[in-house]
Amino acid sequence: MKAQEELGNQEFEGTAGGGVVTVTVNGHKKVLAVKIKPEAVDPDDVEMLQDLVLTAVNDALNRAEETASQSLGKLAGGMKIPGLF
Numbered sequence: 001m002k003a004q005e006e007l008g009n010q011e012f013e014g015t016a017g018g019g020v021v022t023v024t025v026n027g028h029k030k031v032l033a034v035k036i037k038p039e040a041v042d043p044d045d046v047e048m049l050q051d052l053v054l055t056a057v058n059d060a061l062n063r064a065e066e067t068a069s070q071s072l073g074k075l076a077g078g079m080k081i082p083g084l085f
Contacts, residue, residue, distance in 0.1 A: 006027075014062070016059065019037075021055075
């Protein structure tokens, strides 16, 4: 339980487009922040911005999940516990 709480308090960043879009999530997989640099905004290509945001969110979530698997996997001795990622 304590490991899950500590993991939930950690923050993970994901980026896309060379850092023009940055998303921060916590260990509970909640999005905390989305930062978009002005150069990422092209009114004629909204789909690209959408793709960048999606890529950054997935990158951040993957980082959180990898950390959770490593941290909680060590505690569980490698067992897969349903509901813990």
